[in-house]
Amino acid sequence: MAPPQRPATITDVAALAGVSIATASKALNGRGQVRAETRRRVFQAAEELSFQPNALARSLLTGSTRTMGLLTSDSVGRFGIPVLLGAEDAFGAGEMAVLLCDARGDAIREQHHIRTLLTRRVDGLIVVGESTDPRPSISRDLPVPVVYAYAPSDDPDDVSFVPDDVDGAAQAVRHLVTLGRRRIAHVTGPQHYQAAQDRAAGVTLALEEAGLPMSGGQVLYGVWSQRWGRQAAEVILRADPEVDAVVCGSDQIAAGLVEAARERGRRVPEDLAVVGYDNWEVLSTETRPPLTTVDMNLEVLGRTAAQHLFAALGGRATPGVHRLPCRLVIRESTV
Amino acid sequence: MAPPQRPATITDVAALAGVSIATASKALNGRGQVRAETRRRVFQAAEELSFQPNALARSLLTGSTRTMGLLTSDSVGRFGIPVLLGAEDAFGAGEMAVLLCDARGDAIREQHHIRTLLTRRVDGLIVVGESTDPRPSISRDLPVPVVYAYAPSDDPDDVSFVPDDVDGAAQAVRHLVTLGRRRIAHVTGPQHYQAAQDRAAGVTLALEEAGLPMSGGQVLYGVWSQRWGRQAAEVILRADPEVDAVVCGSDQIAAGLVEAARERGRRVPEDLAVVGYDNWEVLSTETRPPLTTVDMNLEVLGRTAAQHLFAALGGRATPGVHRLPCRLVIRESTV
């Protein structure tokens, strides 16, 4: 009863069931007219041989591999994973497989991966960036649809999905205003990041809506690190000792800021409310107190991108940059 | 000069070059005898049509897809990524592709993924676990080789690669002993984790080597969180106020412990040296001071697993659980 060396083919099944391979195929796929009794025999034979249809042969014939390529440049980490999970969800369980390539930020490597993915005849491509800055399009002359997630393509004819950072940051400010905070500062990453600019724009917008000034008079740009958060705490407290809330451009910055503020005698959230960004759980739930933060809904973004790719396979694509809403997660760092 | 609707096949290339498809194939693959002049013509034709050989057809014929499945249960996160990167490195650039599936800890889903991977005729499988606890084997009757990474298979005939946690923890202790520390405590995660047991065993072993007692008299088991690290700091300082070093079972625990110890007036590293575990950079480099920690070399582990899978494809497998060395990364939390 050892398993056969060569896996069983449909020819073996047909022979065992005493029918032609055409009938066997139709029986197994529920197509065409085949008597119930015959169908049963075929299924039994397939079971007995533990027949697994060869996806290669099928794809060669039908032209569709039910496979998509996921091309990332962020080491599949922070942004690639949610997209992957979303993609797996979007296509019915196990219907689509994901071929994963990491370009590691290298354009040459990216080109190479694209070629091998095309060689393998993927049905479509999802390109995931590591920041929300626009990236070069790869869609030119590609025979399959491409969807960009997180980092939009610089070609407006492409389809891109990005988080709506402007609105996300604005939500954070509106939440603080609702809580009665009036002197709100903003600490974020490097100014050349689109994400930093968008979040700053959102903060500014919501402050104007509420008729409030920005505490300290300006956005504090720095880097995306905990260390900068600690430094920024000093800067802010010196510039405006009465500051009662800070919106941070990342959870890392927020974690550092909370720590340094407490060391300077400010209670969080009583004296100083702090909002993070990213909802990176290892940070946002483990700080003391846990962080109110903006979640970019990356899984939804990934799922949406995948669904859109699916639609694009059918020829129904909606070009442009689509901004997906963020979600404010309220924890104990704001009251 | 619009790109052709249907991608060019080798037949098209052969026709354009004025040779048979057999000759075209041999010319392109550098096999068989074909005149230099002919080869040139074929290459030129392929270039002109931007011919990409159809990997499906090739695989169907040769029986090898140059694809491996990566099956994870940790949402591809902490452990799956390094393995993926290592695997990509191990096979020459772009030679092998990785088909990625996430079972999300669900056995049913795992079975399903295995079936679809087999249907797609992967050449081999790497199974990545989310802890170092042994997991059920899936290799029974599978027609392709399987290698387990991080979580070993419970079948000793399978091939598994795990970090050598016993030695990793021992390294940490030996380092502290070298620095002159004499009252060393150990705080780690839940006792039912193999990782917690192994690390505790390593600490115990190295303390015995040095003829030192364990500060506090026993290992402190808890959970893998920053919060537990903070609690543990109190426990330790109460149990042995003279404690001068702590080995932690994770960077998260270490981060919490450092924070709480400093609040209780202990300087790190002068009064209390702290070692973490994992070298999870978002924590280990951002704490104050940055953490000395044990790096499990997950990328090396992934690469090794992939290389071994490659060897197994050629029939050369070395069954058993292979323990790979960890590496102590020294930063400022120990002096």
Place this chain on the structure above:
DNA sequence: AAAATGACCTAAAAGGTTTTCGGAAACGTA
């Protein structure tokens, strides 16, 4: 009884590549 219908099944083609084996030319040797 002859013709038409319907149910069920099969032969064969198609998809693109690699490889084996034999054939054809070109050339050197007897």
Place this chain on the structure above:
DNA sequence: TACGTTTCCGAAAACCTTTTAGGTCATTTT
């Protein structure tokens, strides 16, 4: 000229599946 060698190339098979276009037989209709 006849023959052996070498060099290069092509015909065809093989990989496995799905689908199309019929084909066979039993049953119903005229």
